[in-house]
Amino acid sequence: MALLGERFREVEEIFTEVKGQLMGKIGIGLILFFVVVSLYSLVAVPRNFPDLWNNVKYWEKYPKTVPPSWVSYFGVPVAPFVDVVLNNGTTQLYLQPKQVAGVTLFGVVQTFSFNYTLPADAFPQGVLVYARNVTNATLRTPMGVVKPQDITVIAYVFLHRPDGLVLLLNSPNPMTLADLATVKSPIRFSDKTVGLQLVEYYNKRGVNMTQTYAQNNAARLAFGEYDPDTHEIKPLKGTYTIEVVFTYLARNVDPRLLVRAINAGTIGVQSVEGVVQGNAYGLMGTDDKGRDLYEALLYAFPIELLIGFVAAVLNVIIGVVVGVVSGYYGGWVDEVIQRTIDIISNIPVLPILVLIGAALQREGVSGWGMLWVIILFLVILGWGYLALVVRSMTLSIKSEPYIDAAKAIGASNARIILRHVLPQIIPYAMAALVFNVPGAILTEAGLSVLGIRHNLPTWGTVLALARDYISSGGGNYNIWWWILPPGLLMGLMSVAFVFLGLAMETVVEPRLKRM
Amino acid sequence: MPGDSYVIKAEDLRVWFPLTKGLLASLLSRQRRFVHAVDGVSFEIREGETFCLAGESGCGKSTTGRTLVRLTPPENIMSGRVLFRPSRKLFEEVAPRLPSHAIPEEGVVDVYAVPEKLFKPLRRELQIIFQDPFGSLNPRLRVRDILEEPLIVHNIGSTPEERLERIVKVLETVKLTPPDEFLDRYPHQLSGGQRQRVAIARALILNPRFMVSDEPVSMLDVSIRAEVLEILDQLRRQFNMAQLFITHDLALARYVCDRIAIMYVGKIVEMGPTDEVISNPLHPYTRALMAAIPEPDPENRKRLRELKIKGEVTSAVDIPPGCRFRPRCVAYDENEWVRSRCETQEPPLIDMGRGHSVACWLYAKK
Structure with a gap:
């Protein structure tokens, strides 16, 4: 216990020393920030996030490759992202056919609607609608039993523009209620349907527009106006209404009965999720698959700390133990250890890791398994330098007269190492630990960018995906929201640990202490 | 009074350290070279006796x-x-476990024949004080930790209170009073003399029978030397300890020691009762050393000293054949009749009576 008390005094001493310096304060502050955010991340981001991250369907409704929504405060025109769940459908019986955007509505008609305001000169990317809650019960009527398979449903999505034009956004497709209940895919914006309507609309006004042009620019034309003089599409600001309409058709049922049943909630669509994919999203924007970068970066906080700390702690433990043994015992043990260090410190870390990563990818290892293998190799190849320094420190401590004095009183080697050698190495080891943390994080990120993917959303992964996006030719260099945050976070984390390390160095090397 | 039987005895002791060579050099030549730090030294120290080893630095006295x-x-x-x-x-405690060749006679242990693992209890009675009071105390430990360590190592005192009692007692013995004031100090909060007294206390707390004092005052201010020396002398009388006192200062040796041995490059060249050796030095080297002692008479300060030695200290690696002092010996130059022996044969210690012996061919029977 007395031996343990000794260790704690060292640590305490370091802490007081570090706190007294500006750099130490900044370092500790930043690290505290990273730790707090990591804890928040553990609570806030679901732990199955890597599964969601790799699930393309999950991100379908989000706008693709858009900056964060707060860019509007800097004067960038933003079409907001709107995602609403509508439970307030009204069902009516249209005895007279009603024409809307070339569609004839007749019979049992259920309508959900919501408004979308376009405040700035920007285009949303599109509109998606999900039938979220569909009751597909069997309906018992006096005339017989009606099964969900017997009810045909057609879904329409109408866009009522501020200028009065109404567009049908999807290509209607009859399906049974049973199918509608099981199909999870959304009712999609159809370029073809919209394009046809727009060509007709513009041609009627004497504006020449081809079907191809209309289809290629359908989303923008739907929320904008075509200027035949400049051949430009200008956003149409104002309030739009999006109307989601389901028509129900069933044989052998009194339509009034069906209306009542739908309104009562015993059958039919209960709620609808309407999404307008704006041109900006969330706190940190999205990538080309619509994935929320904020969530990915937040999820990565504890992972980054884990990578850094596990690699650094293992490195330091191995380095200190091996270094002390090598320096203290000397002889052939020392010789073997020194030659081993010569060998491992001459192995190029990055190429080896790229090779190992490639092999793992081939064998289908990914996720945490791959991450651990990477950390393992960072440790195996990383402890050499520290061991060399600790060895030379041990050699110099070993020649101190008080070590001889300890031997003379009969202290065992273990006791001399624990009580007289280690306490002097601990401050240095702590500084080395702190300096080691960003190294592991940056190497892991570097590997991701070099193509070794473990498919966990880490900062390195996010950065690597940005690289892919740019190099695949589809993207621009202006995806700053995608590149800067992971880069800055990595930089900030490095700065935090380097500052702390520099502050700790003054404990190790008192000559650096400033008056 | 010194007892009759010795406490510690060196018998023709030779300590050689191999010179480390580069990998290539050791591959090319099989021959290993050594520093002959101690090269055939014999003496014994009796109970209550202080025995001095004197000589210039590098002569092997510390080794x-x-x-x-x-x-x-x-x-x-x-x-x-x-x-x-x-x-x-202690003998009865350790003897049953020792191999028979480690006990050459009843009550005596061959120090280097004891296996390392069994040697620990013997360390209680073999202690050493080092020259450098700044280096010999771990700067990170308090006085109480430094003094408690030997007790913990040897399982003396079962409770911290018991150990503290002993620590307080030993601090009083070395006159670090009041002990409470020193217990929680770090070495850097102590003066040189106080540090050396802590080092003495550390050696003393185990009740040693034999203690090596390796130039214990040479790094202290002159003003506090006497204090430390007095403590050492008092302890010797109080505990009847045998002491090996290593020094390069003959004036100091005269004050402290019962017997003295003068060493030159790993060998004892002259040995005898201190007063006898100092008042009647026989070996040319001892004479040179005596002549080098500054005289406190201010009348003499301008007088040029006549140097009774020449050249530089012989290397302990390449020792010349014959007498190792020959290259520096003034007597060798002056006495032609002795030269042939000096050049070929190593002089043995020649008994000159009254316990005084000298290793020089000048005193051999012709």
């Missing part, structure tokens, strides 16, 4: 001291042995 308390790695002991007579109680 001899360290070897007596087994701080020299056994592989460097080339020949000879160190015999130690522990207290009766």
Whole structure:
């Protein structure tokens, strides 16, 4: 216990020393920030996030490759992202056919609607609608039993523009209620349907527009106006209404009965999720698959700390133990250890890791398994330098007269190492630990960018995906929201640990202490 | 009064350290070269006696001291042995476990024949004080931790309170009073003399029978030397300890020691009762050393000293054949009749009576 008390005094001493310096304060502050955010991340981001991250369907409704929504405060025109769940459908019986955007509505008609305001000169990317809650019960009527398979449903999505034009956004497709209940895919914006309507609309006004042009620019034309003089599409600001309409058709049922049943909630669509994919999203924007970068970066906080700390702690433990043994015992043990260090410190870390990563990818290892293998190799190849320094420190401590004095009183080697050698190495080891943390994080990120993917959303992964996006030719260099945050976070984390390390160095090397 | 039987005895002790060579050099030549730090030294120290080893730096006196308390790695002991007579109680405690060749006679232990693992209890009675009071105390430990360590190592005192009692007592013995004031100090909060007294206390707390004092005052201010020396002398009388006192200062040796041995490049060249050796030095080297002692008479300060020695200290690696002092010896130049022996044969220690012996061919029978 007395031996343990000794260790704690060292640590305490370091802490007081570090706190007294500006750099130490900044370092500790930043690290505290990273730790707090990591804890928040553990609570806030679901732990199955890597599964969601790799699930393309999950991100379908989000706008693709858009900056964060707060860019509007800097004067960038933003079409907001709107995602609403509508439970307030009204069902009516249209005895007279009603024409809307070339569609004839007749019979049992259920309508959900919501408004979308376009405040700035920007285009949303599109509109998606999900039938979220569909009751597909069997309906018992006096005339017989009606099964969900017997009810045909057609879904329409109408866009009522501020200028009065109404567009049908999807290509209607009859399906049974049973199918509608099981199909999870959304009712999609159809370029073809919209394009046809727009060509007709513009041609009627004497504006020449081809079907191809209309289809290629359908989303923008739907929320904008075509200027035949400049051949430009200008956003149409104002309030739009999006109307989601389901028509129900069933044989052998009194339509009034069906209306009542739908309104009562015993059958039919209960709620609808309407999404307008704006041109900006969330706190940190999205990538080309619509994935929320904020969530990915937040999820990565504890992972980054884990990578850094596990690699650094293992490195330091191995380095200190091996270094002390090598320096203290000397002889052939020392010789073997020194030659081993010569060998491992001459192995190029990055190429080896790229090779190992490639092999793992081939064998289908990914996720945490791959991450651990990477950390393992960072440790195996990383402890050499520290061991060399600790060895030379041990050699110099070993020649101190008080070590001889300890031997003379009969202290065992273990006791001399624990009580007289280690306490002097601990401050240095702590500084080395702190300096080691960003190294592991940056190497892991570097590997991701070099193509070794473990498919966990880490900062390195996010950065690597940005690289892919740019190099695949589809993207621009202006995806700053995608590149800067992971880069800055990595930089900030490095700065935090380097500052702390520099502050700790003054404990190790008192000559650096400033008056 | 010194007893009759010795406490510690060196028998033809040789301590050689191999010169480390580069990989290539050791591949090219099989021959290993050594520093002959101690090269055939024999003496014994009796109970209550203070025995001095004097000589210039590098002559092997510190190595001899360290070897007596087994701080020299056994592989460097080339020949000879160190015999130690522990207290009766300790002997009975360790003897049953020792191999028979480690006990050359009843009550005596061959220090380097004891296996490393079994040597620990013997360390209680073999202690050493080092020259550098700044280096010999771990700067990170308090006085109480430094003094408690030997007790913990040897399982003395079962409770911290018991150990503290002993620590307080030993601090009083070395006159660090009041002890409470010193217990929680770090070495850097102590003066040089106080530090050396803590070092003495650390050696003393185990009740040693034999203690090596390796130049214990040479790094202290002159003003506090007397204080430390007095403590050492008092302890010797109080505990009847045998002491090996290593010094390069003959004036100091005269004040402290009962007997003295003068060493030159790993060998004892002259040995005898201190007063006898100092008042009647026989060996040319001892004479040179005596002449080098500054005289406190201000009348003499402008007088040029006549140097009774020439050249530089012989290397301990390439020792010349014959007498190792020959290259520096003024008597060798002056006495032609002795030269042939000096050049070929190593002079043995020649008994000159009254316990005084000298290793010089000048005193050999012709």
